[in-house]
């Protein structure tokens with residue numbers, strides 16, 4: 001097989017190797033999938049205004065997020081059930097991330113446990129050949145605040161004990177969005193696959209193949225629709241880890257999050273999987289960036305498929321982007337190697353885009369580089 005040359009090719013190949021149920025789960029959005037599509041068209045609606053005659057013979061892609069050096073302004077978004085794409089699932093993703101020096105955000109709903117993923121990443125970081133490139137690799141833990149706060153606290157403690165460096169709390173899911181394709185498919189996990197962080201804790205065995213009353217119903221019951229800003233303060237009180245909120249789309253909410261002491265914000269509409277009709281992440285980004293000011297890092301996910309998309313997001317004020325579905329495509333096509341290649345493609349594309357737009361460093365990327373297409 002010729003190696004895919006971009007993330008779009010990975011997407012095509014992945015659609016041939018995933019089961020129809022897994023493919024629908026990964027690709028679908030909520031409702032009529034308007035927001036899912038907007039996440040892409042928002043990038044297409046922006047044009048670049050390259051600078052010329054700048055010395056770009058050396059390019060510096062490094063950045064700092066939560067006071068840590070990152071080798072590239074790209075991290076891996078939290079995504080559930082990665083064993084649907086590859087038998088090793090999140091372990092393979094973590095290894096690739098560690099090899100590339102990329103931060104990975106592990107989902108609460110992972111199919112490999114918090115501890116096993118940390119061990120897998122650490123094992124790579126210890127190898128001599130990975131020692132340089134992996135220095136920027138970090139693990140963050142994505143948290144769903146469960147109704148059962150004891151369970152939530154236990155997850156936080158486990159992540160902290162295993163060496164995760166931040167808590168990325170999802171705030172756009174008081175209930176689950178309506179994903180029609182999953183409903184039709186009666187989405188379930190195959191035999192032997194489990195929510196590795198939850199099964200033992202909750203003492204509840206997850207129903208396997210029972211349609212709408214199965215996995216979705218189980219998880220929907222765990223979500224806490226009464227979650228408010230005060231719970232963010234509670235979260236900060238039970239852990240010394242920095243808190244990042246994921247799922248902000250408005251400046252006033254961003255400001256409120258800052259007032260609650262969060263260290264980072266992920267501008268996100270959950271990959272178009274929650275409120276259909278919600279604004280595209282990229283369109284919400286400038287308002288959020290302007291609202292928070294310095295001191296809090298703004299990240300973004302949703303619709304990023306190529307290096308120029310990363311450049312556009314950085315130009316609009318993001319410190320870094322989270323890459324979601326393309327990671328799953330890489331994982332489905334070629335496991336750990338596929339994820340590594342996806343990360344490398346994006347890095348190389350960003351590097352090229354920076355060269356062609358007169359930006360020798362991430363710090364040189366500013367808003368003057370973009371305009372909205374008329």
Ligand code: HOC
Pocket residue numbers: 080109215216219270273
């Ligand atoms: C079956 C439970 O963030 C997603 C996840 C959460 C979904 C839980 C589904 O897929 O958007």
